[in-house]
Amino acid sequence: MKQAKFPMETAGKVITCRAAIAWTINAPLCIEEVEVDPPKAGEVRIKIISSGICGSDNHILEGKTKTPLPAILGHEGAGVVESIGEGVSSVKPGDKVLTITVPQCRKCDSCLHAKGNCCLKADVIYPVGLMLDGTTRFTCRGMKVHNLFGTSTFTEYTVMHEISVAKIDDAAPLEKVCILACGVPTGYGAAVNTAQVTPGSTCVVFGLGGVGSAVVLGCRAAGAARIIGIDINERKFARAKALGVTDCLNPRNFKKPIQQVVVEMTGVGADFTFEAIGTIETMVAALESCNLSYGVCVIIGVSPTGSQLSVDPMKLVSGRTLKGCLLGEYKTRDHIPLLVEDYMKKKIDVNSLITHSLPFVKINEGFELLRSGQCIRCVLIF
Template sequence: MEQVSLATKTPSNVITCKAAVAWTANAPLSIEEVQVDPPKAGEVRIKIISAGICGTDNHILEGKNKVPLPAILGHEGAGIVESVGPGVTTLKPGDKVLTLPLPECRECVYCLHPKGNFCKKENILSPTGLMLDGTSRFTCRGKKIYHLYGTSTFTEYTVADEIALAKIDDAAPMDKVCVLGCEVPTGFGAVFNTAQVTPGSTCVVFGLGGIGSAIVMACKASGASRIIGVDINEQKFPRARALGVTDCLNPNKLKKPVQEVVMEMTGIGADFAFEAIGLIETMVAALKSCVMSYGVCVIMGVAPSGSQLSFDPAELLPGRTLKSSVMGGYKTRDGIPKLVTDYLQKKINTDVLITHKLPFEKVNEGFKLLREENCIRCVLTLRP
């Protein structure tokens, strides 16, 4: 793979730098030289220092989740503000920030509601691949390159809207806090905010990757007495047990559906179930794993585009609750910086969620680790 030069500035204030471009699904990312335009009104250009590889990025590369291509993927990043566009008031050059796949405009009906966090200006449900003004800031080989969720972190420089960035403490170690931009809040918030796991409860977690591991940590911190981990990759079991899982199940080695095994293990079912894989089958299995009358099932996994969730309404009739959670229910610009502060004050230790670190140029190796090995989260580091 050809190496290209480090980022340089041109007189037009367009930055030429390296980025990993997804030209098409079901193909490796290509390290390319791209042009990054200066930020427009309400926008910020950031130098990315570190970026986590999330399962959602992998789903896109595998063609399961449809987004406009070619694009620069990545949505979990830590960086430093390089420049700001007109009207930006909360950030300045030199500030440390985390990119937010879910923005917080602080103006729409959802942001203003005390329980709402799914901002009206999101770009997740029907991704356009464009900035809020309907244009792109990336060019490669003379072609327009799309953004991902308003973030695009697999690049030396990116442009994001001010509302999609969280200013964080200057003391934050940039190679470690990027996971606080997606993995940690998604997992922690699903437990603390959405499900509100109680002491002494039984939890079952479907998927023991990045999000699932964060869920396990939060369940243990909430005082859950039993945490059942479900995954088809048994290489993940030792790490999961170290984080708090008490029982491990591989559905491929069971003689009956996993939800039936959970019912037998617990007698009545789990108090709380979490789905962090993104498959219709495991979403239904998670719901059926819950105890009747008061069981709560929370879905975080992103199902393949066009999927339809189908189950017998009788599963809900006895009192089970089915909920979803995006970014853990946190109001992102307000809540994420507080998580960083908790990390710096050693109230939470999220370093254990980073199992691999690679230089940015080895991004495809990082995806291979995510798919095949005992990898919770691989973090890409870019040159300072």
């Protein structure tokens, strides 16, 4: 496939386009006309082709995760570079790219460390919703509109820092690989990088949505013998089993705590557990579900802003390991393009995670599919 050619007449100019704006929490997104400024030095303007709807976006709309509003949400995007700012060298107009919430500046302590991937220029842990210079590139109704995690993909055009843009294979189908910008590497990497799941092991996955399903793929790829999936929405069970889950549990079907059920099922507790929901209760349950001596528990879910995780220290003194995981521990600009290559070689089954595709204007329908548990991942097509 030849590289996409992009008209240059828009370079350096403000672009007027459509975007879905979150004006307030607990309300539908509004499709609005917005002005998108041209990129400044070190920045890239991207025409968005597709975007996944992630649970993190929903947490913001429900008020669980605090971020400045009004904002253009969305972070799991794929698109084509429209124009670049001064000094940008890693991408050029016409390149296919993924929008990454965790940048890789390749200069800070975290980027330079062999294991670190939480770049110090990221806006994902305590988001302020602005570019690194403290401004925004979006305007609507004469008001400045915040971005999300330095990405914002629920818009026909967005502006990002070069350090957050991953150039990918020009043959990659953008309507599929967008979820490799967040959900897939977050879950898959939690299994293969953070936990380092071993062949023949028993794994437990709390939450069978998009990220939890990607955890299942990672556990299966690593050779896990048993994968127990836990969710209160039984609509997800059939799809989960098709991905590789061996046992499905609904905590509401038991009179005892689900961690006790898991320990009794396994006899000694699981080797590896993963929390992909984002509540304190399920994080504690995941920790207590793993083997008290050598079990590894990985926290992936985004907890409500300001929440505190309280754990009996004796749960750890016995030998358990409690770990956190951000975007699968991948150094994003280095490794995300390699995951796209693996997808192209059919090594990672991304397609099975995309259960629904909708036109961008039906974005609120996509969120309803997510909330009802009817989809694993819904992708918006622009």
